[in-house]
Amino acid sequence: MHFKTLTVVATAGAFIVASAAFAGGHLTEDQQRAVDARQSHMGLYGFNLGPLGAMAQDKIPYDAEVAAAAAANLAALANMSHDAYWVEGTDGSGDGIRAKTEIWTDMDGFKAEDMKLAAATTALAAVAGDGLDAMRAAFGPVWQSCGSCHEAYRAPRS
Amino acid sequence: MGAFRSFSLLAIAGLAVGWFATRPQPLPDDALIGLTGDPANGALVFAAAGCASCHVATDGPANLLSGGKRFVSDFGSFIAPNISSDAEHGIGSWTDLELASAIKAGVGRDGRHLYPAFPYTAYSKASTQDIVDLIAYLRTLPASDRPDVPHALDFPFNQRITLGPWKALFLRSDWILADVPTPQLERGRYLVESLGHCTECHTPRNALGGLQTARWMAGAPNPSGEGRIPNITPAVLKWSEGEIAEYLKSGFTPDFDSAGGTMAAVVRNTAKLSDADRAAIAAYLKAIPAVANEEP
Incomplete structure (x- = not known):
């Protein structure tokens, strides 16, 4: 009897410790929602960069209508407010998160990158339908902006 | 002579042989004879070897090799040295042979082993001509007077003598991909x-x-x-x-x-x-x- 009680208590104790450790590595619902939203936002950038990048690299023929639509989407996405995405405690490389701590410790620098992308995509949207050369010239600053932000604020996959 | 004393002598002799066998060995004096540096090819070697990625300060201009960037590792922090053309704080007064020895043999100007955070384990396989070209290019880059900061390493890794045996174990001259048909x-x-x-x-x-x-x-x-x-x-x-x-x-x-x-x-x-x-x-x-x- 005594032994059985002890076993039950020990097992329950182990469960509590284990679930606390488990919860420690996971996000609250609100945090997860913010992470899902910003990662979806990134996915939309990638989807709309696709045709523009392929045209810039001569992989598909230039199409003014497609280019203009994709560039307008990019500009709309980049000009949205992203402030609510960066909830405290959603940095690090666990749970599929690649957002570096620097986003929070250097929010001004991070926002400057955001502004750079907004300006570059707005400029791209203005000329994307005006021919391949015009689109390609305006595309450069957009991908440079992708790269410089990912260099400073995104960690490799875990 | 007691057993302990003979053992101690043997141990000391062993250490001495070990030290001698793994002492820093710069390139031979005649290693660069007959080679002339071409800074144009050196610029390509500089890019291929990724020198700027470590030796440019985080907020510095892209061609100023002032050093200062920190690299955290399991052994402590390495701090990239100034390798700009400055005569006092950079490599401006190093000879070509001294620089080539650092790059290809991991031996510093003071004759000590360099830490392999500097990837001489890879550069040792570079052609001597490429390294001479690289050195010619480095000499064309601007000077920075930023003084070097010592690495912040944990014991025993802060003892450079440990690098001798390390090199004996891990400094390899053979290629990993042995078969290159084209x-x-x-x-x-x-x-x-x-x-x-x-x-x-x-x-x-x-x-x-x-x-x-x-x-x-x-x-x-x-x-x-x-x-x-x-x-x-x-x-x-x-x-x-x-x-x-x-x-x-x-x-x-x-x-x-x-x-x-x-x-x-x-x-x-x-x-x-x-x-x-x-x-x-x-x-x-x-x-x-x-x-x-x-x-x-």
């Missing part, structure tokens, strides 16, 4: 295994910091802590050679994600290489053995 593969091997020192990050290390060559390019923990440096053997990297070459040129993945983290700096360097060199790197990456990811 000139393109040979060039790719040279760029990846020597100048590009890609394996310094992409191959995991053992407890002593030596590369686990059986898991060549199979990915490793990120030394700065977040995430993992990816496996780029054919087991995981499925991009075509053209896609790999494009990534090394523009930083774009086939699905239009962009290179990030420390790879962004690498792409700034590989963007300066020729299309043929980027294609050679891609061919090499397709030729190395496929190594699956380790089960977590």
Whole structure:
């Protein structure tokens, strides 16, 4: 009897410790929602960069209508407010998160990158339908902006 | 003579032989005779070898090799030295032979071993002509008077004498990809295994910091802590050679994600290489053995 009680208590104790450790590595619902939203936002950038990048690299023929639509989407996405995405405690490389701590410790620098992308995509949207050369010239600053932000604020996959 | 005393003498003699056998050995005096540096090719070697990625200050201009960047590791922090052309604080007053010894043999101007955070383990395989060209190019770059800061390493790694045996174990002169049937593969091997020192990050290390060559390019923990440096053997990297070459040129993945983290700096360097060199790197990456990811 005594032994059985002890076993039950020990097992329950182990469960509590284990679930606390488990919860420690996971996000609250609100945090997860913010992470899902910003990662979806990134996915939309990638989807709309696709045709523009392929045209810039001569992989598909230039199409003014497609280019203009994709560039307008990019500009709309980049000009949205992203402030609510960066909830405290959603940095690090666990749970599929690649957002570096620097986003929070250097929010001004991070926002400057955001502004750079907004300006570059707005400029791209203005000329994307005006021919391949015009689109390609305006595309450069957009991908440079992708790269410089990912260099400073995104960690490799875990 | 007591047993303990003979043992002590033997131990001391053993240490002395060990020290002598693993003492710093710079390049021979005649190593550079007959070679003239070409700074134009040196600029390409500089890009291929990624010198700026470590030696330019985080907020400095792209060609000012003032050093100062910190590299955190399991052994402590390494701080990149000033290798600008400044005579006092940089390498301006070093001779070509002293510089070549540092780059190819890991021996400093003071005759001491250098830490392999400086990838001379890879540069040792570089052609002496390329290194002479690189040195000629370094001398054309601007001077910085930023004084060097000593590394902040834990004991026993702060004892440079330990680097002698380390080099004896891990400084290898043979190539990992032994079989290179085409000139393109040979060039790719040279760029990846020597100048590009890609394996310094992409191959995991053992407890002593030596590369686990059986898991060549199979990915490793990120030394700065977040995430993992990816496996780029054919087991995981499925991009075509053209896609790999494009990534090394523009930083774009086939699905239009962009290179990030420390790879962004690498792409700034590989963007300066020729299309043929980027294609050679891609061919090499397709030729190395496929190594699956380790089960977590």
